[in-house]
Amino acid sequence: MATTGDSIFAGVRSYAAADRKITRIPLHYPYPKRWWIAFAVTGFFVLVWLVSVVWLFWRGVGVWGIQMPVPWGFAISNYVWWIGMGHAGTLISALFLLINQGWRNSINRFAEAMTVFAVLMACMYPILHLGRPWLFYWLIPYPNTMTVWPQFKSPLEWDLFAVSTYLIVSVLFFYIGLIPDLASVRDRARRRWVKMIYGVLALGWRGSARHWKRWQVAYWICAGLAVPLVVSVHSGVSLLFAVGLEPGWHSTLFPAYFVLGAVFEGFAVVTLIAISLRTIFGLEVMVTDRHLDILGKLVLATGLMTAYGYLFDSFHAWYSGDPYERGTLMDRLFGGYAWSFWATILCNVVAIQLLWFESMRRRTWLLFTIAALVTFGMWAERFMLLVTGLYRDFLTSSWQSYWPSFWDWSLFAGTIGLFLFLFLLFVRLVPMISIFEVAEAMREERADG
């Protein structure tokens, strides 16, 4: 084990115990009543989402608060927020696999599910924002009767390629990581139709040495490709801003600053999910206090890197000497949206300082609160970066404030509801912790110590 000293999975007695504990959840769900209540509540927000989308299709993007000079609004800031959330899931799964961090084996599954659902929420926003969303396929280079091709000098095209690749790769990585556990559920299931469904999904997995070897090689290669993919996807997102002419989006730090902020936000959301799942399902032996401690450290570390971004993005604006850059900086600090800047600083820089202390990281409720603050703080940051760059640009006569309309908010609430709805289905139907990887880590741990 690369982590120090004591055992992470000391509390799990045997492979069979780990297997039973996890496969029991999809097969004999322990809290059906609470699940249905949560399902109904999130289901209501799925309806809110549906109504918001239908209304948007009916009336057009005018139902949102966007105007000139702020044509982006929630559609793009929430897109950046959602896709950023996904990146931490990929890094926990892929990066920590490559650097042999065995503790990651009990949190990678739900982190990957979070990635898949967050990317789904993200990729819907730019399409809805198109104005004529039903023509979104015009972005795809296919031979057409108009005899035109898309322009690949445009970051919109980069995003199409980056986000669709990221979605496909995340889904495949999630799925091939899941196959051995689907086989496990198939083997534990008693009812025939349940066995058949999981059997088909497990693709006939038999766990032979040759299967495992090829699976491992493929999984590692995918992991190795997923890490640079994350960096490229979110760098592409930051270039979406940087290619524009607006002030406030041009520090050379942007790609790194965006990627780190995304990972920071994602670690915070993984922390929220880890704490919720282990509390609800009593999984403390697998998602241990050590995991929360490590997640706390990761939130702190990536948060400090993001704070460096805040500092140098501001320094860059001041040092450029450009009056518009400086003007945007002053708008951020003291303008109409100063609340979003200071909320960002308070949540993402000040609040996380408590995580320096182990006693604080070990307090579950405190860690949960800080993670929730960071999740909100990163949302405020994306909003701040976007709106302050736009609402007062070069032409003073067109300065105008942006305020999200009811339909902006309802769509946002709807996407959160849809995300949670999908997550509930995941928790109910799929092993939420990777059974075989926990068993593998247990074996390594016991062989070493």
Next chain:
Amino acid sequence: MAEWTDDGACLLAHFDNADDLLRAVTRLREEGYRLLEGYTPFPVDGLAEALHFEERRLPRIALMGAVFGGAGGMLMLWYLNAYDFPINVGGRPLDAWAAFALPAFEMLVLFAVLSVIGAMLWFNGLPRLHHPLFDARGFERVSSDRFLLAVGRADPLFDAERSGRLLEELGAVDLEMLAP
């Protein structure tokens, strides 16, 4: 030399831990058995090596996918924007490779991942709805806490009596002969 075939004609020995399985595989290889296969709940370090099984094709296939996706992507973007439908945007170069690099990289990743996962499933003979092994007694415990060793009946050294005794000596807790 005969290769392991996944036809289910084998003697299945159950072990209740990975170390016993590894020891049995090593011993049987020493005895000269070649048609061996292990079944485990999780990837056991060193098992593939003990079986002298190597997988060299997958990394190469991934590389081919990456080259195809990356170079093909770059070529496609050049064809679309510099050759077939050139648009002069502020006098910037038409073959804007720097701008094409990001989408071409995404295509590199996409094709590498698709080809390596496709090849992994293909070589593993998946998806497959049924397999004779699923009828074996207690095979469902492979996904939980059992470690199985299969000795192919086509192995020249195979002898139901002798091989069975050897496996029991090596700590097998259960034996079953499977007909194809």
